[in-house]
Amino acid sequence: MSNPVYLALDVPQIEPAKALLSKVKAHIGGVKLGLEFFCAHGAHGVHEIAHMGLPIFLDLKFHDIPNTVAAAMQAIHVYEPAIVTVHASGGRAMMEDAKAAAAEGCKVVGVTMLTSLDTNDLAKTGIYGSEETQVMRLAELAHEAGLDGIVCSGHEVSRVRKAWKDGFFVVPGLRLPGSGTGDQKRVVTPRAARDAGASVLVIGRPISRAEDPEAAARAIEATL
Numbered sequence: 641m642s643n644p645v646y647l648a649l650d651v652p653q654i655e656p657a658k659a660l661l662s663k664v665k666a667h668i669g670g671v672k673l674g675l676e677f678f679c680a681h682g683a684h685g686v687h688e689i690a691h692m693g694l695p696i697f698l699d700l701k702f703h704d705i706p707n708t709v710a711a712a713m714q715a716i717h718v719y720e721p722a723i724v725t726v727h728a729s730g731g732r733a734m735m736e737d738a739k740a741a742a743a744e745g746c747k748v749v750g751v752t753m754l755t756s757l758d759t760n761d762l763a764k765t766g767i768y769g770s771e772e773t774q775v776m777r778l779a780e781l782a783h784e785a786g787l788d789g790i791v792c793s794g795h796e797v798s799r800v801r802k803a804w805k806d807g808f809f810v811v812p813g814l815r816l817p818g819s820g821t822g823d824q825k826r827v828v829t830p831r832a833a834r835d836a837g838a839s840v841l842v843i844g845r846p847i848s849r850a851e852d853p854e855a856a857a858r859a860i861e862a863t864l
């Protein structure tokens with residue numbers, strides 16, 4: 641089985657990002673490039689990282705009208721990403737058009753409820769009910785729209801897996817016991833997420849901000 645860990649390369653400078661990736665490359669299965677990286681380094685940055693040979697997860701979390709998202713999806717074919725994200729709350733038509741516009745073989749996953757949110761945060765946006773209810777609702781919509789899977793926390797992934805057996809589930813918000821959670825609110829360990837049915841484990845700061853990133857990546861790999 642291939643290594644499910646994708647390193648969230650949320651690093652503001654390109655050379656330190658490449659140096660970090662070189663150190664941990666042997667202990668991860670792919671690289672996640674998100675808004676911070678893409679806004680800072682654009683196409684050039686993505687190509688630089690892609691040349692390092694690991695699968696690329698382009699986490700741009702598209703959220704717009706169907707026509708705009710479909711055009712954006714076509715524009716990123718050039719990066720040959722293995723995985724891309726859209727917000728499931730963008731609606732069924734947007735997700736259908738996103739999937740239709742994605743490159744062959746590229747997995748399109750719908751972000752359900754960000755792992756930095758809890759029920760109180762949700763209520764402040766006018767959505768009442770449990771985290772699990774919200775994730776299940778959006779997972780069902782993403783499934784109906786033909787997406788490959790969703791992004792959710794390790795708290796919900798086992799329930800989603802039961803309902804969507806062949807889904808592709810991306811889980812961020814991962815921490816080893818005793819480590820700081822930062823802005824993440826729905827956190828589990830990488831091992832717990834994997835055992836609950838995650839397909840991809842997204843890990844950023846526990847590796848990138850560690851004193852010894854290579855040792856941190858190796859230690860996480862050893863728990864899996």
Ligand SMILES: O=c1ccn([C@@H]2O[C@H](COP(=O)(O)O)[C@@H](O)[C@H]2O)c(=O)[nH]1
Pocket residue numbers: 648650674751753754755756791792812813814822824842843844845846
């Ligand atoms: O719900 C979500 C969706 C995406 N993310 C992204 O994952 C990483 C997590 O980084 P850590 O440093 O391990 O907390 C980050 O790039 C987020 O943009 C998420 O955390 N939650």
